[in-house]
Amino acid sequence: MERVTGVNIVPHFCRIEDKPLDFYNDFNIIALGLDSVEARSYINAVACSFLEYDENDNPKEETIKPMVDGGTEGFKGHARVIIPGKTPCFECTIWLFPPQVKFPLCTLAETPRTAAHCIEYAHLIKWDEVHGGKAFDPDDPDQMQWVYKEAVKRAELFGIPGVTYSLTQGVVKNIIPAIASTNAIISAACALETLKIVSGCSKTLSNYLTYNGVEGLHTKVTEFVKDKDCLVCGPGVLIELDTSCTLQKFIEQLEEHPKLHLSKASVTHEGKNLYMQAPPVLEEMTRSNLLLSLFELMGKVPSGTVHATGTSTKNDKKTSGSRKLRVAFKGVNGMTDMDTAGGA
Amino acid sequence: MAEPKIKYDRHFGQAALEKASVCLLNCGPTGSETIKNLVLGGIGSITVVDGSKVEVGDLGNNFMVDETSLGESKAKCVCAFLQELNDAVKAKFIEEFPEKLIESSPSFFSQFTLVIATQLVEEKMIKIDKICREANVKLVFARSYGLTGLVRVSVKEHPVIESKPDHFLDDLRLNNPWPELKRFVESIDINVSDPVAHKHIPYVVILVKMAEEWAQSHSGTLPLTREEKKAFKDLLRSRMSGFDEDNYKEAVDASFKLFAPRGISLNLMRILNDTCAEIDSNSTDFWVMVAACCNEFVAQEGAGEVPLEGSIPDMTSSTEHYVNLQKVYQSKAEADFLAMEKHVQSLLKNIGRDPSSISKMTIKSFCKNARKLTVCRYQMIEEEFNSPNLSELQKYLTDEEYSMAVGFYILLRAVDRFAANYNCFPGQFDGEMDEDISRLKTLAVSLLSDLGCNGSILTEDLINEICRFGASELHAVATFIGGIASQEVIKLITKQFIPMTGTFVFNGIDHKSQLLLL
Numbered sequence A: 001m002e003r004v005t006g007v008n009i010v011p012h013f014c015r016i017e018d019k020p021l022d023f024y025n026d027f028n029i030i031a032l033g034l035d036s037v038e039a040r041s042y043i044n045a046v047a048c049s050f051l052e053y054d055e056n057d058n059p060k061e062e063t064i065k066p067m068v069d070g071g072t073e074g075f076k077g078h079a080r081v082i083i084p085g086k087t088p089c090f091e092c093t094i095w096l097f098p099p100q101v102k103f104p105l106c107t108l109a110e111t112p113r114t115a116a117h118c119i120e121y122a123h124l125i126k127w128d129e130v131h132g133g134k135a136f137d138p139d140d141p142d143q144m145q146w147v148y149k150e151a152v153k154r155a156e157l158f159g160i161p162g163v164t165y166s167l168t169q170g171v172v173k174n175i176i177p178a179i180a181s182t183n184a185i186i187s188a189a190c191a192l193e194t195l196k197i198v199s200g201c202s203k204t205l206s207n208y209l210t211y212n213g214v215e216g217l218h219t220k221v222t223e224f225v226k227d228k229d230c231l232v233c234g235p236g237v238l239i240e241l242d243t244s245c246t247l248q249k250f251i252e253q254l255e256e257h258p259k260l261h262l263s264k265a266s267v268t269h270e271g272k273n274l275y276m277q278a279p280p281v282l283e284e285m286t287r288s289n290l291l292l293s294l295f296e297l298m299g300k301v302p303s304g305t306v307h308a309t310g311t312s313t314k315n316d317k318k319t320s321g322s323r324k325l326r327v328a329f330k331g332v333n334g335m336t337d338m339d340t341a342g343g344a
Numbered sequence B: 001m002a003e004p005k006i007k008y009d010r011h012f013g014q015a016a017l018e019k020a021s022v023c024l025l026n027c028g029p030t031g032s033e034t035i036k037n038l039v040l041g042g043i044g045s046i047t048v049v050d051g052s053k054v055e056v057g058d059l060g061n062n063f064m065v066d067e068t069s070l071g072e073s074k075a076k077c078v079c080a081f082l083q084e085l086n087d088a089v090k091a092k093f094i095e096e097f098p099e100k101l102i103e104s105s106p107s108f109f110s111q112f113t114l115v116i117a118t119q120l121v122e123e124k125m126i127k128i129d130k131i132c133r134e135a136n137v138k139l140v141f142a143r144s145y146g147l148t149g150l151v152r153v154s155v156k157e158h159p160v161i162e163s164k165p166d167h168f169l170d171d172l173r174l175n176n177p178w179p180e181l182k183r184f185v186e187s188i189d190i191n192v193s194d195p196v197a198h199k200h201i202p203y204v205v206i207l208v209k210m211a212e213e214w215a216q217s218h219s220g221t222l223p224l225t226r227e228e229k230k231a232f233k234d235l236l237r238s239r240m241s242g243f244d245e246d247n248y249k250e251a252v253d254a255s256f257k258l259f260a261p262r263g264i265s266l267n268l269m270r271i272l273n274d275t276c277a278e279i280d281s282n283s284t285d286f287w288v289m290v291a292a293c294c295n296e297f298v299a300q301e302g303a304g305e306v307p308l309e310g311s312i313p314d315m316t317s318s319t320e321h322y323v324n325l326q327k328v329y330q331s332k333a334e335a336d337f338l339a340m341e342k343h344v345q346s347l348l349k350n351i352g353r354d355p356s357s358i359s360k361m362t363i364k365s366f367c368k369n370a371r372k373l374t375v376c377r378y379q380m381i382e383e384e385f386n387s388p389n390l391s392e393l394q395k396y397l398t399d400e401e402y403s404m405a406v407g408f409y410i411l412l413r414a415v416d417r418f419a420a421n422y423n424c425f426p427g428q429f430d431g432e433m434d435e436d437i438s439r440l441k442t443l444a445v446s447l448l449s450d451l452g453c454n455g456s457i458l459t460e461d462l463i464n465e466i467c468r469f470g471a472s473e474l475h476a477v478a479t480f481i482g483g484i485a486s487q488e489v490i491k492l493i494t495k496q497f498i499p500m501t502g503t504f505v506f507n508g509i510d511h512k513s514q515l516l517l518l
């Protein structure tokens, strides 16, 4: 604000999950400077949860919340533009993100959780503490042994299983540092795309830019396609219910649903909290709804959209996620009308 | 949390960066953003050359000036900002227009390791290029222009030892094992009956042993044809004693490493046969090592191979086998290094230099990376401008993937001709847009026909677009261009990673940017 007059910057120091959905809905565009697949998945689900479809399954323009995402690893990076409902969302192309290998230093120093964290602690922090100044040589078996032993000690201290010599090798050799120039390039691409979306001064990136500066310089634009069955940016998973189904039963169904596997779900309808798992105050306030029928809670409409936020488990991995669900009540008139009755 | 950062920096050729002295010409957004990344990266000293004063327009696209700087020297303000970012950097500024300095004191530039020339027009680019080439100063051009821009490196020769490519075949010598590796392999019984021991034999051992077995029944040759390779893999599978033997699965997957050709790759052969490898007292350390490697080592100890890299990939194995195997590779690499060191020393003596003038560290790094050596050479800007590679140019003009980038490239040259003729850039002043468009078109068409190409290939849309840019320097574009330029500067100074060859043309419209090799 000091450097550029007329701009208003409001910092929020909190977890992205701590903000209510409305907070994100107030912006025209969301630019992502996130460092993990989980965080991207979360914001993506939030932005897509605002998206509504008309009766012909076309996205309603006014509900589209564009996102601009970027990320770097060493000399490589990507920038992308996500127009929910029109271009693939983060979840449509989740396969682009293989499991991550780098860890924040604070995790290593304070809250190790996995064997790899213990190894990186020994390699990045302990090594310099003890050998101050001497460069670590990953090809020296004695030095690797030293890191391995320190990692084992650390793992024992924290009761973490799984540190092996071979894993030590794998983790240590895969460290990818952040590089100022790559960050500059990717952030510039993201800023430019954001500006273009806001101003309409030029067409936007369609839709995924990859950049690699290791050998010479390579940039490539790929036009990925939307997954029409995407659970996150699609029209939503259709769930048919009896009018007598209670909110509690509904929440239990989400956990067993083959496409969702959403456990401990909080449920909102048109911005109203039907049931919240946390914080305790809200949980207590909404607990009584659990025994009421969802049909009643939704104002006895034949069908409508609810948002469920919870923990989804995929391949033994837990991620917090928000899902859009199209609920239709059996035997109620107008059931074929998928208008969300929202937008009020 | 400072230690890990220092560690990474050291890996990155920090010493070279700290020793480097870089000169920046023009500190508009493109120049400022380029130098900022170098200052953050720990460059030794910078000299900012700019003769302009900060105006209101600068506040909208340059983070390194603010309202309090209005009317002051831009070089001074940017320099002060950069100093704030990193007080270890020696930051100097010269309040002078680079264009003037190029004309009046060409010798000024010889003090620098590298010059970053931003926002120069064609005529000045050619001049600074000659000055730097003569003084053996590395040069990087960067220019932002509306939604386009370019980055171009100009150095006579840039040899890279630590090229650090992403994907490179491991140096395992499976098809050419040396005696110690053979002995190690023989010391392990691959038919061991204990199932735990059986599934912890490293695949290197399995492959070397099975290759030997194959060769014995195939008159001394390794699998060559597709059928033979398949048969070899089937042979491997037949030796698995269970379904879950990861080491055998790895052996099957890694068998291509056994089938790879022995000896020296074509790329490397080209470097070893380069005329520069015929060394004399003026030869650089790099070429002395190349000569020691190809004339001496490969012919003698190497028996047709360059020094061994010495590292092995991770593989399923007992810790004991793995550590011992690592030691076998390490000690061979060490022996190769010692042999190379002797050759380097005697060659240095032959050409009248101090035999220990190339450090052990450098020779070691050379040995470790011998298979990955790269030499980049760049033609002079003037050559490229006057007589570009016509067939490439034609190809780019008609290739849909390249046509927009090459269009920008041509038009960026045309706007410089425009500026030379009319004292302003096309579209810079509102009322004259239509006239500017037709003038620019004429200039672009004549430029193309001067080069021997059909000028009608440029689209009206692109010409209009360039005029619409009105020579503006957008901050986001400047940051992108500056990011690329700074990255190339770091590669050139640290001599790590491979710098780009050709001219990078940025396309901020759909991001289909391209490297043009003209």
Ligand SMILES: [Zn+2]
Residues within 6 Å of the ligand: A088, A089, A090, A091, A092, A093, A227, A230, A231, A232, A233, A234
């Ligand atoms: Zn999707």
